[in-house]
Amino acid sequence: MDRIPILKLGDALLVTVQVDMHDQLATALEEDLTAKIVAHGAKGVLIDISALEIVDSFIGRMLDNIAAVSRILDADTVVVGMRPAVAITLVELGLSLTGVKTALNVERGMALIKTRATPRDDDDDGED
Amino acid sequence: MTGELGTLANIVSNNEGKILPEWLDLLKGSGVLQSGRMKEEELATQCRGFLHALRDGLASGESDSGHESYAAAREILADFSRSRAIQGFSPRETATFVFSLKQPLFNVVNREKGLAPAVVVQTIWTITALLDQFGLHTVEVYQKSRESIISRQQREILELSTPVVKLWKGILALPVIGTLDSERTQIVMENLLQAIVTEGAEIAIIDITGVPTVDTLTAQHLLKTTAAARLMGADCIISGIRPQIAQTMVHLGVELNVISKATLADAFQVALRRTGRAITKLKSAAPDNGKSLDDDRVG
Numbered sequence: 411m412d413r414i415p416i417l418k419l420g421d422a423l424l425v426t427v428q429v430d431m432h433d434q435l436a437t438a439l440e441e442d443l444t445a446k447i448v449a450h451g452a453k454g455v456l457i458d459i460s461a462l463e464i465v466d467s468f469i470g471r472m473l474d475n476i477a478a479v480s481r482i483l484d485a486d487t488v489v490v491g492m493r494p495a496v497a498i499t500l501v502e503l504g505l506s507l508t509g510v511k512t513a514l515n516v517e518r519g520m521a522l523i524k525t526r527a528t529p530r531d532d533d534d535d536g537e538d
Numbered sequence: 539m540t541g542e543l544g545t546l547a548n549i550v551s552n553n554e555g556k557i558l559p560e561w562l563d564l565l566k567g568s569g570v571l572q573s574g575r576m577k578e579e580e581l582a583t584q585c586r587g588f589l590h591a592l593r594d595g596l597a598s599g600e601s602d603s604g605h606e607s608y609a610a611a612r613e614i615l616a617d618f619s620r621s622r623a624i625q626g627f628s629p630r631e632t633a634t635f636v637f638s639l640k641q642p643l644f645n646v647v648n649r650e651k652g653l654a655p656a657v658v659v660q661t662i663w664t665i666t667a668l669l670d671q672f673g674l675h676t677v678e679v680y681q682k683s684r685e686s687i688i689s690r691q692q693r694e695i696l697e698l699s700t701p702v703v704k705l706w707k708g709i710l711a712l713p714v715i716g717t718l719d720s721e722r723t724q725i726v727m728e729n730l731l732q733a734i735v736t737e738g739a740e741i742a743i744i745d746i747t748g749v750p751t752v753d754t755l756t757a758q759h760l761l762k763t764t765a766a767a768r769l770m771g772a773d774c775i776i777s778g779i780r781p782q783i784a785q786t787m788v789h790l791g792v793e794l795n796v797i798s799k800a801t802l803a804d805a806f807q808v809a810l811r812r813t814g815r816a817i818t819k820l821k822s823a824a825p826d827n828g829k830s831l832d833d834d835r836v837g
Contacts, residue, residue: 490771494731497769498724506765513771514738 414439416446422454422523423447423485424516428461436472443476447483454523455480458516460491470505477510486511486526490519542661546647547596553646554589560642561585568634575625588614589639601664603671615672616679623683632680636673640666700726702733709809710739710772711802715748723759727766734772741809742767745802747778757792764796773797773812777805 414435417424423446425439443455455476462469477487488511492500500507513519550557562582565571571578591611598607615636622632643665647658700722703711712730716722730742744763749756764774776798779787787794799805810816 489769492769492771494728494735494766494770497731497766498727500769501762501766507769512769514734514740515771518740518771 413442416442418446418450418452419456419520421452422456422520423450423452424456424458426458426461430464431462431469431472433468436469440472440476440479444479444483447480447485452485454486454488454526456516456519456523457487457489458491458519459489459496460493460515462496463493465496465499467503467505470500470503470507473510474505474507477507481509486523488513488519488522490514490516542657543596543599543601543664545653545657546661546664547593549646549650550589550593550596550643554593557589557639557642557646558582558585560645561589561639564638564641565635568631568638570627570631570634575627584614584618584635588618601668603668603675611672612675615676619676619680620683623680623687629677629680633673633677636669636676640669643669696722696725700729702729704733704737704739705743705806706810706813706815708738708740708813709743709806710734710737710741711743711745711806713745713748713802717751718749718756718759720759723763727763730763731766731770734767734770739772740813741773741775743775743777743802743805743809745778745805746776746783747780747802749783752779752783752787752792754790754792757787757794760794761796775799775805775808777802 412429412435414425414427414429416439417426423443425443429435431439446452447455457473457476473487473489480487487509489507490513492512511522513522562578562585565581565585566578570576570581588611591608591614595605595608595611598605600607602608603612618635619632644662647653647661647665650658653661695716701713703713705711710730710733712726714726718726730744733739734742744760746752746760752760760776764776767774774796776794776796778801779798797808799808807817
């Protein structure tokens with residue numbers, strides 16, 4: 411069975427989903443990722459889903475799960491590159507992925523992880 | 539039945555010279571020409587065309603207006619009601635065109651010598667039934683044309699009213715004007731998300747100054763839009779909530795769990811600060827125009 415590769419990038423892990431996710435692949439990714447976070451002591455997980463055209467509630471829940479697991483293991487999850495159609499679908503499904511951070515592309519996602527990895531004092535920059 | 543329709547066709551073609559002026563007079567009496575939307579010759583041409591088509595249909599001996607021998611007559615009526623719908627005539631004015639033909643026809647049948655009373659009654663009944671069907675057909679086509687006009691205008695309004703404006707690098711604004719229903723929310727959402735991708739925007743400001751009322755449904759639509767934008771990696775700020783609307787929302791128990799600002803200017807300032815910029819006043823600027831944005835530099 412093929413697996414989605416997980417790349418180590420400094421303190422962060424980069425996952426690029428290039429194929430359509432089926433349920434088994436998603437479960438395998440969840441397991442692999444958990445193992446890698448522990449093995450590398452990663453501070454952030456970057457999931458690039460810019461190639462993902464179809465999502466269902468299972469994939470949505472998987473993203474939420476990954477975020478929850480990473481949080482327990484002290485790593486931030488950032489989902490990047492979501493397509494408009496995918497975002498609309500997830501909202502319509504009622505999955506707003508509140509526990510997940512998002513960014514427009516890998517570059518910004520990486521910047522987001524870096525700011526969080528360094529001093530953690532300025533949590534959410536001001537809603538005044 | 540067939541014979542009497544044939545007779546009727548003969549009567550019509552023999553008395554065309556009498557029927558047409560009488561019909562035209564009736565139409566003029568009903569005030570069709572008064573509004574000046576139609577010329578007399580135009581009306582006369584339409585009358586003559588329909589009468590000829592009706593005569594040809596009658597000659598075939600069919601009493602059902604749906605029969606193909608009446609296809610020409612139906613087509614003329616359809617064209618006629620479409621043009622009337624576009625010109626803005628009322629349904630009554632449109633249907634009167636057909637119904638006012640009854641009286642001239644009855645008159646010529648009545649005046650026709652050598653017809654037994656029973657035949658006259660039967661003929662008049664046939665004409666009534668036939669013209670009623672044509673009248674209904676006219677109204678139906680009229681209604682359909684009006685509906686198509688309305689749906690076209692709806693589409694145009696949708697296209698007009700959902701622009702996404704770029705305020706600064708990475709900052710988009712979406713001025714919403716009009717009521718936010720499900721269909722419009724969908725289009726607004728798609729436009730906004732697409733613009734976020736193409737502009738690489740970090741912050742989107744949804745300005746609802748032009749939204750007349752915010753109820754629970756509208757609030758839900760706004761929340762959906764902000765949630766979708768967040769999934770794409772952009773933050774949303776809602777601005778332009780008017781005082782009355784803010785009160786109504788609180789009374790209704792509607793909660794928007796997003797950053798909201800009173801005016802677009804405030805929201806823009808927050809957006810600039812978030813992206814690490816600020817508006818500063820030029821030292822050389824004249825003291826009284828310090829507020830205008832074009833003199834300010836954004837760094």
